[in-house]
Amino acid sequence: MESSFWLLLVLIATLAIMHIIQAQDQEGFISLDCGLPEDELSPYTEPYTKLNFSSDVTFIQSGKTAKIPVDVLTPYTTIRYFPDGIRNCYNLNVQMGDNYLIRASFIYGNYDGRNRIPFFDIYLGANLWATILYLDAQNGRRVDILHIPTSNLLQICLVKTGETTPLISALELRPMGNDSYITKSGSLQLEYCYYLSKSGSDIRYSSDIYDRIWVSYFQTEYWTQISTDLDVVSSNKHAIPKDVLKNAATPTNASAPLTIKWSPDHPDDQYYYYAHFAEIQDLQANETREFNVLWNGVHQSGPFIPRKRIIDTIFSTLPQLCEGGECSFQLIRTKRSTLPPLLNAFEYYKVVKFTQTETDESDVRAIKSIAATYAMNRISWQGDPCVPQQFMWDGLNCTSTDISVPPRITTLNLSSCDLTGSIADAIRNLTQLETIDLSNNNLTGRVPDFLGNMKLLSVINLTGNNLDGSIPQALQREGLKLFVEGNPRLCFSDSCIKPHKKKIVVPVVASVASAAIVIAILVLFFVLRNKKSTILQGQPRKSRMKLKFANKNSRRFTYSEVIQMTNNFQRVLGKGGCGMVYHGTVNGSDQVAVKVFSQSSAQGYKEFKAEVDLLVRVHHTNLVILVGYCYEGDHLALVYEFLPNGDLKQHLSGKRGRPIINWSVRLQIALDTALGLEYLHIGCTPPMVHRDVKTANILLDENFKAKLADFGLSRSFQCRGESQEPTVIAGTIGYLDPEYYRTGRLAEKSDVYSYGVVLLEMITNQPVISKECNIAEWVGSTLNQSDITEVMDPNLGGVYETNSAWRALELAMSCADPISSKRPTMSQVIIELKECIACENTRMNINQGLESQ
Numbered sequence: 001m002e003s004s005f006w007l008l009l010v011l012i013a014t015l016a017i018m019h020i021i022q023a024q025d026q027e028g029f030i031s032l033d034c035g036l037p038e039d040e041l042s043p044y045t046e047p048y049t050k051l052n053f054s055s056d057v058t059f060i061q062s063g064k065t066a067k068i069p070v071d072v073l074t075p076y077t078t079i080r081y082f083p084d085g086i087r088n089c090y091n092l093n094v095q096m097g098d099n100y101l102i103r104a105s106f107i108y109g110n111y112d113g114r115n116r117i118p119f120f121d122i123y124l125g126a127n128l129w130a131t132i133l134y135l136d137a138q139n140g141r142r143v144d145i146l147h148i149p150t151s152n153l154l155q156i157c158l159v160k161t162g163e164t165t166p167l168i169s170a171l172e173l174r175p176m177g178n179d180s181y182i183t184k185s186g187s188l189q190l191e192y193c194y195y196l197s198k199s200g201s202d203i204r205y206s207s208d209i210y211d212r213i214w215v216s217y218f219q220t221e222y223w224t225q226i227s228t229d230l231d232v233v234s235s236n237k238h239a240i241p242k243d244v245l246k247n248a249a250t251p252t253n254a255s256a257p258l259t260i261k262w263s264p265d266h267p268d269d270q271y272y273y274y275a276h277f278a279e280i281q282d283l284q285a286n287e288t289r290e291f292n293v294l295w296n297g298v299h300q301s302g303p304f305i306p307r308k309r310i311i312d313t314i315f316s317t318l319p320q321l322c323e324g325g326e327c328s329f330q331l332i333r334t335k336r337s338t339l340p341p342l343l344n345a346f347e348y349y350k351v352v353k354f355t356q357t358e359t360d361e362s363d364v365r366a367i368k369s370i371a372a373t374y375a376m377n378r379i380s381w382q383g384d385p386c387v388p389q390q391f392m393w394d395g396l397n398c399t400s401t402d403i404s405v406p407p408r409i410t411t412l413n414l415s416s417c418d419l420t421g422s423i424a425d426a427i428r429n430l431t432q433l434e435t436i437d438l439s440n441n442n443l444t445g446r447v448p449d450f451l452g453n454m455k456l457l458s459v460i461n462l463t464g465n466n467l468d469g470s471i472p473q474a475l476q477r478e479g480l481k482l483f484v485e486g487n488p489r490l491c492f493s494d495s496c497i498k499p500h501k502k503k504i505v506v507p508v509v510a511s512v513a514s515a516a517i518v519i520a521i522l523v524l525f526f527v528l529r530n531k532k533s534t535i536l537q538g539q540p541r542k543s544r545m546k547l548k549f550a551n552k553n554s555r556r557f558t559y560s561e562v563i564q565m566t567n568n569f570q571r572v573l574g575k576g577g578c579g580m581v582y583h584g585t586v587n588g589s590d591q592v593a594v595k596v597f598s599q600s601s602a603q604g605y606k607e608f609k610a611e612v613d614l615l616v617r618v619h620h621t622n623l624v625i626l627v628g629y630c631y632e633g634d635h636l637a638l639v640y641e642f643l644p645n646g647d648l649k650q651h652l653s654g655k656r657g658r659p660i661i662n663w664s665v666r667l668q669i670a671l672d673t674a675l676g677l678e679y680l681h682i683g684c685t686p687p688m689v690h691r692d693v694k695t696a697n698i699l700l701d702e703n704f705k706a707k708l709a710d711f712g713l714s715r716s717f718q719c720r721g722e723s724q725e726p727t728v729i730a731g732t733i734g735y736l737d738p739e740y741y742r743t744g745r746l747a748e749k750s751d752v753y754s755y756g757v758v759l760l761e762m763i764t765n766q767p768v769i770s771k772e773c774n775i776a777e778w779v780g781s782t783l784n785q786s787d788i789t790e791v792m793d794p795n796l797g798g799v800y801e802t803n804s805a806w807r808a809l810e811l812a813m814s815c816a817d818p819i820s821s822k823r824p825t826m827s828q829v830i831i832e833l834k835e836c837i838a839c840e841n842t843r844m845n846i847n848q849g850l851e852s853q
Ligand SMILES: *[C@@H]1O[C@H](CO)[C@@H](O)[C@H](O)[C@H]1NC(C)=O
Pocket: 024, 025, 026, 043, 044, 045, 052
């Protein structure tokens, strides 16, 4: 049966189209002359068909071109061949859901002078369409299929299956509309499209508006040809060319049936046939032509009388099997018929089932966009990205559970691909992505926020690039493994800001500052060691109880203990500067907050351990206690005491869903915070600077006692650890001392500034920074125009002692003075705050007195 495919394409070049009707518009046609250079030759109008053929250059990225020797007679003088890669694909835009006639032509023509006939496969998207074999060098092979694309992207791929090199001569697409040639399932691979005539020439465009190629076919031994010069009405949806219908065959033996037979390739092959009839003879009154249609000897339809010069089509509505290894279509005249049956044209198609669903179209578009962004030129990155599995693109992995479900891309691995530029925006459209590896490239710019919103993403490897900025908060979530080592300019916390202009100053000062912190901690450690008992006596009962963690046997946890204590990271408390914070329990009942770092710092284990060993001993009632730590391979975690009332920021914003804390509690929190800071500033010499005082770092215990968290711990070894040279000034925009930002000189007065901002926030509940105006400026300008009630947090409902409010406000404003020398010390702040509290208490006593009366 294979031989019935062979077609002498050379014939097409020599055939005379009988009537060239007025040129139909070739709307939606794609006619590619493969290998044609994209110059003045393209597009050209083929003289016989008047079809406009163009170069294929813009439809395929790979392959080489060659000319067919001049002595080979072919309509296509060039070819594209594919010495590289296994699968090479054309990309065509189509209308999903429409039926297309897709035609591919292959003429070897001994273009390589090797006389070696190639064989290979052709795929439509993810599915094998046909295997292409040749008989000899001169003859071509053509395959046609009626196919309804399931996406708007149609990929036609040539796949190498052996030693020989695939090639292609022409690729043509013709939209067929979608009301004919519709099957129950499967596409229709053309076997034959006959018009019954002895002419020996083919009929195609523009006689046929769909450009089917009608091949003349005649069994001269059995048939007699009849013809007409009159027009036949061809009005049915199959749009059969009038030229096709001007001829018909009838059996020469008037009582014999008209039979068309063929053998299927495989016993299971199924067929659809389309038989076209019109009476083209002038019948006498006493003459009739009536017949039945039989398939393999079984009656299919009829009796049927062809209408006079009007087309009728009889076709199978279900796929037909050929039993006994033979397919036979027969017309048998009825008893009352005076004339033999007649047939004008006959088509039959084999059903090809494309079972492999193609990759989700939005994934395909996204990955192609990514490939385009990075000008990736991988030979394997052609055709469907995921299927068939053996051709899956390098660096991808996909879901592949069920061939009837479109695969989705789950892994994108572009490690070591020389990528430059920023992280491609189109990645956001790979919505099922679980793993992304962009390591060892030269990517620049920021880590985009959208990565954090990709819910399924669990591994992100950005190691070894040149990214900068800070890592979005959204990426610091549970279950997400983020690897960012080797990005010297990247910072972990959102507290990073742009590198300082006076670049040289900053690293020097900052490293001095960091050294100062280490020294401060060292000193603090010895001071504490010596004074431990005294300090202990000063602790409230609760803290003393928790101190059991902070003794010399401070715990080092294994990672599995961390997993166990957090119940596999079940409950997220929040996001810290450098990682997620989870709830946990140790010793069965003591609650802890576990901060899990996204990745180990570049700093060595020794330094880390030394630092943690010191930090676990830092202790003050208004500083969060470090219970222990974990350092195991890539896993870094710090275990803190758990503070059930969360952070001050949540309370002020109302996010805790609880009543907003009242004025007197706010003052107490301000005092607690001030005490904690004072301890850092003067409880040890040289002074230790917190560097990141903000409402989010003030935690509240069950009695709303405030404790300062994140006191230089994590940042001092984490964010700095990314590179040897700290290039960023640490702090959070809005809280950052402008003088420190300007000079890079770090002093405890920077904490005072931040504290002032915190105090202003607690008084006013305004954003710390908005539209080029910071909170202090806002308070100043509001007070110039109106009184204190305008600046006070409306959530307080006016319930505060005005005098205490004024004092607190003035204190806050002096703390937030742009000039550091004008700011008070924390000790002065504490004295002033205590007086504020005294004022407020007077008011409360009076109120209570009034109520009891
Ligand atoms: C075919 O191409 C010729 C130029 O090569 C152009 O003039 C003509 O309009 C085109 N016809 C169609 C139907 O596109």
